[in-house]
Amino acid sequence: MKPASATIRDVARHAAVSVASVSRALNGHSNVHPDTRARVLASAKSLGYVPHAGARSLSLARSHAIGVVLPDLHGEFFSEIVRGMDREAGAHGYHLLLSNMHADAELAAQAMRSMRGRVDGLIVMAPQIDATGLDEALPAGIPTMLINSPDSTGRGAMRVDNRAGIDAIVRHLLASGRRALVHVAGPAGNIDARERREGFLAAMARHAPGQPSRVIEGNFREEAGERAVATLLDEGEAVDGIVAANDMMALGALQALREAGLDVPDAVAVTGFDDVPLARYMGLTTVRVHLADMGARAVARLIDALEHPSDRPGGDTEWLTPTLVVRTTTTERTDP
Template structure:
C-alpha cells in the first residue's frame, strides 16, 4: 500500500504539503495541489483513518444499533439516519441486535472499540447494563424509538397516544366491542406504552379491553400469527385485531388468510406502523403511521449536538392514524 511519503515523492513536495491538501487546507499553489491529487490517484493512496482519528479525536463515523434489520420500520429508520449523517460528512456503521440484548451489547462494544464519535441505539429491551460502558468511554449516546431508564441520554421517538385514541374512537364508532390486541413485549417501552395508551382510550369511551383478548408477541411475524390464532380461538373471539407492530401485523394477516377469515366482513385488522404495500392490500390496511424519516434525521442531529458539546432536548414526534378499509369502513 502506498504511503504519504510515496505520494510526496511522486508529487515532488513535502509530506506536510500532502497532509494539507488531504485535510482540505490550501496548497502553496493550485498547480501543487493538482500534482498531489494526481499522485494520490495514480498510487491509489488511502489515508490511514484510524491514525488520523488518534490525532484529531474524531473518526467521522457514527454507530447505529437497531433492534431488528428485518423489520421494515427499523430499515427505514436506518436509511434516514444514513442520509442525514451523510449530509454532515459522517458515515454510519450498523449493527443488528436482532431483538437480543446480548447481541446488542456485543455490537455496542465493537462500535466503541472502533472509536465511533457517537452512538444511536434502539434498545432491544429495558436492560440498561450496556449503558455504563458507553458512559465510561465518554461516547455521546442518543436513544431512538425505545426508551430505557437512564439519565442524560436524549430520546427521539414518535408519540402514538393521540393516534391510538383516534383508533379507539374509530373502532367503537364502527361497533367493535370485543377488540383483540397483539401487544409488544412487556420489557420494552413501546410494548407497554402502546398497550396502555390504547386501553386508556377505550376505557375513557366506556369499553376497556377485556384481559382475555390481550396477548403479547415479540415484534416478530411468527408471534403475530400465533397470537392471532390464539385470539381467534377464544370462546368469544374478537371482531377486530389490533397488532402493535408491522411484523406482528403481517403475521396476523397471514393467519387470517390461512384460516380463510374474510377481512373485514368476519374480522377487522389494524396495524401499528405503515408500510408501502399496506394500501395495496385488498382491503387496504388501517394503520398508525410513524414518521420514520423525521425520526432518523432528528436522532442524527441530536447526536451531533452532543458531539459538539450541546445538550439537546428529547424529540417527540407524532404518529398519525390513517383510516383505510380493513376494520369495516366503507370509504
Template structure:
C-alpha cells in the same frame, strides 16, 4: 500499495502538506492543493482511515446498534440514518445487539475508536444501563427513554397513536376489540397497550384479558394470535396489532380461516410500513415517519459530536397519525389531492 509518502514524493511536497490537503486542514495554496489531488487520484491513493482518525481524533463514522436487522421497519430506519449521515460526510457501522446490558456494552466497547458516536435502538433495554458508558462517547437512545437527562433520546408517540386507532375502531361500532401485544419488556409495546386500554376506558368498555394476546412483533406471532382469537366462543369484531408485521400475520390467518376482512373482523396495525398499503385489503395503520425517525436520531447524534458531548440533552418525540384503509371497513383516506379548480368549487359551495 501506495502510501502518503509516495504521493508527497511524486508531488515534490512534504508529507505534512499532503496530509493537510487530504484532511482539509491548514493553509495550502490552491495550486498546491490541485496538484496533490491530481497526483493522489492518478496514483489511486486511498487514505488509511485508522491513521487519519489518530491524527484528527475523528473517524467520520457513526455506530448504530439495532435489536434486529430484519423487516421493513428497520430497513426504513437505516435508510433515514444513512441518507442523513452521508449528507454530513459520515458513514454508518451497523450491528445487531441483543437487548441486554452486557450485549449493548460489549458492542459499544467494540466500536470505541472506530466511531464518533452511537445510536442505540433497544426498546427492551433498561435504558439506565447505558449511564455507565464513557462520558466521551455521544449516545442517542432510540425508542426508549432514560429516567435521567444524561442521554439524548428519541421516541414515538406510541400511546397517543394506539389510543386514536382504538378510538377509531370504537367509532365504527366495535366493542370487542382485541390487541396483539409486543414483547413484555418492550417500551413501544407497553406504551401502545396503555393507549389501547385508555381508549377502551374512555368509551366505557372494560378491558378483557382474553382479548389481549401476547406477541413479539413478528408475522408468525400475529398469525398465531389471530388463530387464538378465532377459537374464542365470543370472538372479537376488530383486531389491533401493535405493529404492522403482526397485523399482516393476522390477515394471513384470517384469510386462511375463510374470515372476511373487514366484513367479519376489522384489522389495524401500527407503523405504516411501505408494504401496508399493498396488502389485500390495504391495511389501516398508525403512521410513523420511520425514515424521518432514523434521520432525526442521526441529527441528534451529530449535535452531540459537534459539541463534544457537552451539550444540553434532548428528549424528543415523533408524532403519529392515522392512515385509514379498507381493512377497517371504510373507504381509504389516501386519495390524490384535488386539483385547484376542484378545490375552489368545493370551497365556494361551503
C-alpha cells in the same frame, strides 16, 4: 501482489516536499504556495494516493463515522430506518458503522464498546433492554442518541408516541361502531410493546368505559397474530375488532380470520402499527411511524451535537406522533 497503497510520504518524496506540505496542500489549507500545491496534487494523482482514513481520524480524534446499534429487526422496519440514517449521514460526510445487537444485554454492551475509537457517536435502538441495563451497556464519554429505548439520563432520544397512536386507533374503531376490542400485544420487556398495551387499556377506559377489552400475548411476529385469532375462535368470544401491536401480527390475524371464513372488516376489523410498506398492499388500517425520518432525525441531531458540543446538554427527548392511516380492514360494515 497488491501494490501497497501509496502513503503521504511517497507523495512527499515524489513531489520533493515535506509531508507537512502534502498534508496542507491536500487539505486545502491556504498557506501553501500555488506551485507547491500543484506539484503535490500532480504527485498524488500519479501515485493514486488516497489518504488513510484510519490514520487521519487517529490524528484528528475524529472519525466521521457513526455507530448504529440495532436489534435484529425484520425486513422493512430495518431498511427504512437505516435508509433514513444513511441519507442524512452521507449528506454530512459521515459513514455508518453497523452492528446488530443481540438480545443479550452483555453482548449488546460489548458490541457498543467495540465501537470506541472508530466512531464519533452512537445511535442505539434498544427497545427490549430495561433502563438500568441500558445505562450499564452504554459506553461513557461518547455522544449517543437513543431511538425507542428506555430513558437514559442526559442522552438525546427519539421516541414514537405509542400511546397517542393506539388512542387514535381505538377512537377510530369505536367511531366505526366496533365495541368488543382485543389487543394482541408485543413481546414482554419491549418498551414499545408495553406502551402500546398500556395505551390500549387506557384508551378503552377513557373512550369506552363500559366495553370489554382484552389483551392476548404476542411477540410482534406474524404467527402470533394467527395464534391470537385461533385462541379467540376457540373460546368463541365475541370480538369485532383486533388491535395488533404491530403490522406483522395484524397481517397474521388477517390471514387467520380469512382462512376461518370470517369477513374483514364486516365481521372483525383489524388494525396494525408501524405502516410498513406491506400494510399498504394488504389494505391494512394502521398508524404510520415515519421510520426513515426517525432515523434521519436521530442522525441529524447526533451530528449537530458532535459539531457543536457546547450548545447544550442535548438530553431532550423528541416525540414522533404517528398518524392514523385508514384502509380497508376497518371500513364501515356493510350490514350494521
